[in-house]
Amino acid sequence: MNRLGRQIVEGEVAMGSILNLEELSARFAVSRSVLREALRVLQSLGMVEPRQRVGTQVRPREEWDLMSPQLIAWRGHGAEYFVQMRELLELRLGLEPVAARLSATKLDPAGAEAVRRAAETMVTSSAAGDGRAYLEADIAFHTAILRGSGNAVVAHFASTVDALLRTRTEERRFTITEYTPASAHRHNELARALVERDPDAAYRWSYELIEATLAEFVSEAPPR
Incomplete structure (x- = not known):
């Protein structure tokens, strides 16, 4: 969660991009259930949003909870x-x-x-x-x-x-x-x-x- 969150903040993961869950699971060497938990936290911060038939998308900075x-x-x-x-x-x-x-x-x-x-x-x-x-x-x-x-x-x-x-x-x-x-x-x-x-x-x-x-x-x- 921390690594992915910082990558999004730093622009290494572009806003508007669709996260590849298979690739992320392999890159961080974690199960899909652990990855989903991390993404739920990022979603609560307004950073990502699961979209039906599209996938988990990185949201614009204006929608992030910058006071968190x-x-x-x-x-x-x-x-x-x-x-x-x-x-x-x-x-x-x-x-x-x-x-x-x-x-x-x-x-x-x-x-x-x-x-x-x-x-x-x-x-x-x-x-x-x-x-x-x-x-x-x-x-x-x-x-x-x-x-x-x-x-x-x-x-x-x-x-x-x-x-x-x-x-x-x-x-x-x-x-x-x-x-x-x-x-x-x-x-x-x-x-x-x-x-x-x-x-x-x-x-x-x-x-x-x-x-x-x-x-x-x-x-x-x-x-x-």
Whole structure:
């Protein structure tokens, strides 16, 4: 499933093509029943569709579930890394400042403490050059804010952000860069606004944080 999914994402298996199940079964050395299970997962992601008297067809990218953590992982491990990062950062720019504003009044004490602790870890791990600790704290930080918004739909977006941030392990420079100290500072100021229950400051710092990250990735993206 992972190999075929990534091949479709990378364009090695063309959109609109009909999958030859006999050939796939032989290539991956799996039974037809195992192959059908893998195709069912790809179908649930909108990537393939069984068509009567035609076969299993690869669907257009516009029909894929691009918010799925599985698809985010596949896109993030290939040539679409920077494209996907830009696309989802643009989406986060519209959503997460609103979530931060909501969380400033709705976060319970445990949630506020989780945000504060994660921001503190980001500052210390940035100074220590510990990319793994920084990444895990970053995920915990944004997850706590999204889930603390009091909005179930917004909270559901946390799994998308988690998957997106984890694709940074594929980046040649990983997580700690020349941008990291300033980013850690913005996270810390956002945490302060949330702990102090200041919705306007929370919105402002969240917007500034994601806007700066978006600008970073746009500037670092290779030429098309």
